[in-house]
Amino acid sequence: MKVISGDKVIYKFSPDMKAVESISPGDVIKVETNDCFYQQITSEDQVLTEIDYDRLNPATGPIYVEGAEPGDLLKVKIVSIDVKDKGVAAVVPNEGALGDQVTKPIIRVLSIEDNNAIFHGVNLPIKPMIGVIGVAPSEEDGPRATDSPWKHGGNMDTTDIRAGSTLYFPVNQKGALLALGDCHAIMGDGEICFTGLEVPAEVTLEIDLIKDKTIKWPLVETDEYTMVISSGDNLDEAVYEATSQAVNHIKDSLDIEWEDAYILASLTVDLKISQVVDPKMTVRAAIPKHVVSTEKLLESL
Amino acid sequence: MKVISGDKVIYKFSPDMKAVESISPGDVIKVETNDCFYQQITSEDQVLTEIDYDRLNPATGPIYVEGAEPGDLLKVKIVSIDVKDKGVAAVVPNEGALGDQVTKPIIRVLSIEDNNAIFHGVNLPIKPMIGVIGVAPSEEDGPRATDSPWKHGGNMDTTDIRAGSTLYFPVNQKGALLALGDCHAIMGDGEICFTGLEVPAEVTLEIDLIKDKTIKWPLVETDEYTMVISSGDNLDEAVYEATSQAVNHIKDSLDIEWEDAYILASLTVDLKISQVVDPKMTVRAAIPKHVVSTEKLLESL
Numbered sequence: 001m002k003v004i005s006g007d008k009v010i011y012k013f014s015p016d017m018k019a020v021e022s023i024s025p026g027d028v029i030k031v032e033t034n035d036c037f038y039q040q041i042t043s044e045d046q047v048l049t050e051i052d053y054d055r056l057n058p059a060t061g062p063i064y065v066e067g068a069e070p071g072d073l074l075k076v077k078i079v080s081i082d083v084k085d086k087g088v089a090a091v092v093p094n095e096g097a098l099g100d101q102v103t104k105p106i107i108r109v110l111s112i113e114d115n116n117a118i119f120h121g122v123n124l125p126i127k128p129m130i131g132v133i134g135v136a137p138s139e140e141d142g143p144r145a146t147d148s149p150w151k152h153g154g155n156m157d158t159t160d161i162r163a164g165s166t167l168y169f170p171v172n173q174k175g176a177l178l179a180l181g182d183c184h185a186i187m188g189d190g191e192i193c194f195t196g197l198e199v200p201a202e203v204t205l206e207i208d209l210i211k212d213k214t215i216k217w218p219l220v221e222t223d224e225y226t227m228v229i230s231s232g233d234n235l236d237e238a239v240y241e242a243t244s245q246a247v248n249h250i251k252d253s254l255d256i257e258w259e260d261a262y263i264l265a266s267l268t269v270d271l272k273i274s275q276v277v278d279p280k281m282t283v284r285a286a287i288p289k290h291v292v293s294t295e296k297l298l299e300s301l
Numbered sequence: 302m303k304v305i306s307g308d309k310v311i312y313k314f315s316p317d318m319k320a321v322e323s324i325s326p327g328d329v330i331k332v333e334t335n336d337c338f339y340q341q342i343t344s345e346d347q348v349l350t351e352i353d354y355d356r357l358n359p360a361t362g363p364i365y366v367e368g369a370e371p372g373d374l375l376k377v378k379i380v381s382i383d384v385k386d387k388g389v390a391a392v393v394p395n396e397g398a399l400g401d402q403v404t405k406p407i408i409r410v411l412s413i414e415d416n417n418a419i420f421h422g423v424n425l426p427i428k429p430m431i432g433v434i435g436v437a438p439s440e441e442d443g444p445r446a447t448d449s450p451w452k453h454g455g456n457m458d459t460t461d462i463r464a465g466s467t468l469y470f471p472v473n474q475k476g477a478l479l480a481l482g483d484c485h486a487i488m489g490d491g492e493i494c495f496t497g498l499e500v501p502a503e504v505t506l507e508i509d510l511i512k513d514k515t516i517k518w519p520l521v522e523t524d525e526y527t528m529v530i531s532s533g534d535n536l537d538e539a540v541y542e543a544t545s546q547a548v549n550h551i552k553d554s555l556d557i558e559w560e561d562a563y564i565l566a567s568l569t570v571d572l573k574i575s576q577v578v579d580p581k582m583t584v585r586a587a588i589p590k591h592v593v594s595t596e597k598l599l600e601s602l
Binding site: 089090091096097098101102103104106108119120121122123124186187188189190191192193194195196197234235236239240243244247254256258259260262263264265266267268269270271272273276281283285290291 | 390391392397398399402403404405407409420421422423424425487488489490491492493494495496497498535536537540541544545548555557559560561563564565566567568569570571572573574577582584586591592
């Protein structure tokens with residue numbers, strides 16, 4: 001199994017970035033990821049403004065997938081996410097959903113033992129997830145800093161991007177050029193304060209290719225749903241994009257009129273908030289598999 | 302058990318509305334509710350613009366609760382929601398999350414049999430919920446049409462307002478003056494097209510009073526969460542309000558600093574979308590009970 005080491009990182013998803021490793025469809029790989037601070041924070045006494053802000057949100061990669069061409073889908077199954085035994089959370093004035101109410105910066109470093117962290121006496125069973133994961137964007141979308149989400153993926157900060165889930169990305173460049181980082185041991189939907197419990201991790205992925213199919217925004221498949229993950233300058237824009245795609249997927253998969261698909265979405269699709277704190281905001285429109293199976297949805301593309 | 306019949310309805314939650322029935326704390330009551338069209342739609346061939354728009358979103362009540370005074374909480378446990386055997390969904394140009402993409406109005410009337418509806422071959426197990434439920438608003442908030450949600454409740458269109466859940470409302474007027482209607486047999490989070498599967502229903506409620514406690518926005522308690530339900534002119538405003546209250550509840554319940562409560566919320570609170578299609582939009586900030594129990598939260602008020 002190939003291992004992509006955590007010192008090979010990017011800070012931008014660029015159309016023309018250079019791969020650090022090459023793999024084939026069907027490969028299972030291990031990716032070492034850094035926390036969003038590149039492990040610069042080790043103590044609660046550190047001064048947040050003194051860390052190197054050029055080293056935030058490193059993503060390990062990019063990884064070249066043989067045979068991937070623009071117009072294909074990259075399929076990424078998350079086999080496992082093994083997080084380290086210490087996580088960091090932080091509050092910074094003017095950051096997060098309630099940034100205007102923050103009176104002082106604070107850092108909290110929490111130990112993780114037996115899959116639990118403890119904070120103020122509250123037991124927190126960890127639920128590891130990947131914050132940043134994506135592929136090279138199109139020329140049109142241009143380079144995108146790793147702290148922001150968009151059509152290529154990026155900082156989607158979506159709790160459903162966890163072990164057992166499968167992601168589907170549009171391939172925009174030859175080789176797809178996958179990179180990932182910014183794992184969280186635990187985070188609520190929304191990522192209210194602007195960090196989760198930030199941790200380095202070892203992520204095992206199974207990579208595959210679906211030829212000649214394309215999507216506008218990434219999908220994540222869970223046991224129950226296929227979800228369209230969309231971002232926008234505010235939640236309303238993100239909702240509009242995710243909903244548009246979800247209704248189209250239902251229409252095309254079931255071969256029904258758009259208005260009927262709109263009703264079926266209203267009765268069954270759950271709009272979920274991913275995060276409200278990054279440069280763009282992210283939601284997901286979750287289509288239940290009993291309405292449209294992921295297989296049927298992919299076939300209809 | 303007192304029964305409030307479905308012909309006693311309001312179209313506005315007003316500070317000075319007149320009660321149609323009086324009950325005592327501890328009473329279990331049955332409320333007959335109308336669908337959001339007041340059952341004016343019975344066929345898919347009807348013309349939507351020809352129904353009486355002055356009769357949309359009727360709420361049955363108001364019900365006077367003995368002993369309820371401004372500054373108390375009204376506790377409403379939803380014992381059961383029995384929906385009728387036929388539901389209506391509709392699409393109208395310029396309505397819903399994708400109103401600009403609608404090319405024509407359509408009505409769909411679905412039969413409900415053995416707790417299932419079928420639409421385009423897809424089986425839809427029903428999950429009955431109450432769309433409109435609230436109390437008299439404060440003078441400051443003024444009269445509020447039943448089609449809109451606000452601090453008094455109203456058209457919150459929240460899927461978690463279902464059998465087994467418990468609502469908590471701020472009492473703004475003597476007797477609280479509860480009213481409800483607009484049940485949905487099934488609806489996804491978001492209510493994308495602007496209707497759920499709209500049905501008349503019989504709702505059984507257990508009403509209680511918590512003296513001398515107050516909240517800014519309604520709460521709904523489920524098995525897993527205590528949720529703050531907030532509304533705003535857009536989702537971002539609604540998120541700000543719900544998140545502010547959730548962080549304050551955590552801070553007060555655990556007696557910790559605001560910044561630590563902000564982090565704990567970021568790690569554990571789930572922001573959820575209720576609806577994006579009413580005159581105001583609604584979200585809920587879901588505090589897991591293992592972080593703060595509902596009992597502890599209420600004690601801290």
